[in-house]
Each structure stands twice: as C-alpha cells, then as structure tokens.
Amino acid sequence: MTALTVKNLSSAYQKKIVLDSLTFSIEEGTLTGVVGPNGAGKSTMIKAILGLQPKMTGSIEFFNGKLKKLTNHLGYVPQRGAVDWDFPTNVLDVVTMGLYGQIGWFQYPGKKHRQLAFEALEKVNMAEYANRQISQLSGGQQQRVFLARALVQDADLYFMDEPFAGVDAKTEKTIIAVLKELKSKGKTVLVVHHDLQTVPAYFDHVLLLNKQLIAYGPTNETFTKSFLKKTYGGEIHWMGSDQFVESL
C-alpha cells in the first residue's frame, strides 16, 4: 500500500517559494532519508505534509485515504529547538503526552498510559531518566525523549526532523536501532538527514530535495553523483554565476 501520496505540493514562506510543486508517493514499510542543502525546504515539506504549515497548492493523501482518525497514525519528531526545555515537567510526562491524542477529552492519563510511556523510554535507553526534569537533559537525551514520545503513539507513518543533528554516539546508535525496529514492524519513516556519508547505511530510499524534487527512489539508484550534484551544485549555478560573469 502507498503510505503517502503528495501531489503538486507548493508552499511559501513570507512570499518566497520554499517548495515548488512536489509530487511523489512513498510505499509502506520504507525508510526514506530526506536530503538537501540548507534552505532546501526539508522541514517545511514535512510541516506542510502534516498540515502544520499552510500550503499554497497541492494535495496530501495518507494510506490511500483509508484510515480513520488519522492523527493516531502519524508520528512526528520535531527538531529539539522546537520547545522550551525549561518547561516544568519530567521525562516520563513528556513521553506520556504522546498519548494525549488517544485519551478522551476529559480523562487524565492513568497507570496504563504511564506504563506505555515507560516502555517507550526503555526502547531509547532513557528509562533511568524517567523522573528527571527535562531542563537537566543533554541534547542527545532530549532527542531520545522526543523519539520516545513519538514511539509511544505507535503510529504507522513517522516524520523525523534531523534527529541525528548534534547528538552523541550513544543517541545515534539508539536512533538507528529504533529505525530498524520500526522498519521490521512494517512502519514507514521519513527522516530529514544532513550527513551524506551515512545515508546509504541508514536508509533504503532517498528523497533529494532542493525546493523542487530532484529525485526519489531506492538509495542505490537515487543516491548517485549526478543527482547529488544536481541537488547541491545546481543551486549555485542557478544563483547566477553566469549572470555574475556577464555583468563583469
């Protein structure tokens, strides 16, 4: 089944086009790395797909439109800077918040929910920090807490925004293990990723993005020199090196 179908998606930020009519579809059970230079619109694309950012044109369809109560099937791991880590709460609480969408309107989270949250923390090797204040976590630990918060939702399609950025080796290992487990369970994952060297090792599919969709497909076919050049080098040409020469 197709997990995600994006048709003609465009988005702008303060009147500047950030995403230019993207069209692609992602199969269920794949692990996709979203790769492109800074300002290529990677985060914007994820937010636009999830409806967190207004889109100008385009349509998004999840799982061929067959799922009811879609919010329970989508998981999102934002960049760490997205929240105020001085917020008065502890690690277990943050992870439990991942379940709030599944708890009734007037219900408080109970023992069962905290148990689920604790299990998610175990998966990211953070169980010992369950009662720790979130202001006392390192960057990598914060990332793992966010990961656990998404895991506890038990979603079918995950979006992760640079989970590997600036984390320690232990966290990196944990994230890789989690990605593998998700894949083995048949979940679909999209990960915004910066480190080109590790792309072939981590992901089975690659989406190359630079405002426009450069290429999408299996890593061994898509993650090639010519496509990468188009993704990273193309922009420099387009920035007008020719024009610059002419004006001299």
Next chain:
Amino acid sequence: MVGVMSNLRQQGLMSDAISHAALPGVILAFLLTGEKQLAVLIIGAGISGLIAAFFIYGIEQSTRIKRDAAMGIILSVFFGGGIMLLSIANRTGGGSQSGLDSFIFGQAASMVRSDTYVMGGLALLVMVLVFLFYKQWKVVLFDPQHANMMGIHAHLFSSLYTFLLVLVIVIGIQAVGVILMAALLIIPALSARYWTHSLFFLFLLSGFFGGFAGGVGTLISSSESNLPTGPFIVVTSSSLFLISMIFGVKKGLIPIKRLSRGTTVLSERTSGGEGK
C-alpha cells in the same frame, strides 16, 4: 493560574499590554453610557483589551515587527488614549466623582459585595477550565505543533487562553488598577516556579500565592484610610517572590548553591547544562 500560562508562553508582558489597553475601554464605556455601571465598564474594558490582543497578534504575524515591539506600541497607544479620554471625562463633569481614577491604581475598598461574587465566580471558572482541560493545556503550552498533530487544536486553546486572560484582567483591574494588574498575574506564577518542577503544583501554588498576596495586601492597605490597595498587593507579592527566589527548594539560589557543593550532584548538574 492564568499567569502561569502566560509565563510559559513567554508572554508575561502580554498581560501588561492588555491591562493597560483596558483603560480606554473603561472610560469610553463611561462616556457613552454616562453612568458608572460596573458591568458596563467591564464590558468596555474587555472589548478594548481584546482589540489590543488582536492587534498585537496581527502586527506580529503580518509584519516583521517582533512581539515585544508590537506590545510596546499597542500598550502606549491604548494607555495614552485612555488617559486622554479620562481627562475629557473628568472635565465634562461627573467623571471626577465617579471614581474612574481608581481604575488606574485600583481601589479594593470601593468594591461592593456583588463585585466579590463576580470575582469568586470567575476564579472558580478559571480553576474548572484549567483542571478539566489540564492535559490539553499542558501539551498545548509545551509543544503546540505536537498538540495539533494529535488532534488537540492548539488554536482553540490559545483563543480560550486569551479570552481568560482578558477576563481575569478586566475583573482584576478594579482592585489593583491597570498599571499593576500585570504584576499580580506574573509575579505569583514566577514565585511558584521556584518551589516546584511540576506543572500541576505550579498552577495550585501560584493561585495560592496570588490569593495570599491579595489578602495580606488588602489587609495592610485597609489598616489606614486612603491607602491604595494595588501597590500593597504588589509589594506583598514581590516580597513573596524575593523569598521564593532565595529559598525556593527547586530553583532558589540557596538550595542550588548547597546542592552544587556535593560532588555527585555537581556532576549531574553540569551534565544537564549541555542541553541548554
């Protein structure tokens, strides 16, 4: 409690802007109706407070002006307009006796029994709303995007929050006045933060601190005639804050110093520091 939310949204000054902006509404309502009906004045305050909040969000979203600057503009424009209207109201007669001046610094002594019922009712409403939707508030305050993802509409709760904020302010200004209202909202919440790391207790404690400061401040100011209530409440509240800052068990200056003397705790604290 509403103060806790505005602090966590890093909008402490928003309450200041709204309370200043309530002044022209109060005076205009008086000028238009020609009588000092509390309900009418409060509606006037509420409307102009909401308009101010609306303008601030509008400026922030549609221009490059940052929120603090937007608040500065709106605050001074509305407050200036309010003072201007006040002098007009005083000149046209009836205004000076109406006690409109007391809206600037507040005069709890001028309150009557029905006012306290209104305040009590409002306090109850806020408490019910906070604890009924505690879960939603928490996730919306912590990470609004994540809330949206899970089908909890952050916009809905943001609007409810702004509505509550304006409501609390317009009811509160008759006691402490437009200038000091913000202090009453912000300071108890900040003080409470020094004593707890839990959002739940933060709500409870800041409500308690606010009530305590209000009670003690009013007692002191009523001990002699002609003492304004607002400043005394704020001074009491600030003293509580000072005590909290120094002795607060969770984030206070002394406990933290004592903690860092132990080597194990020291290493824990420094490792926690990386994330900042």
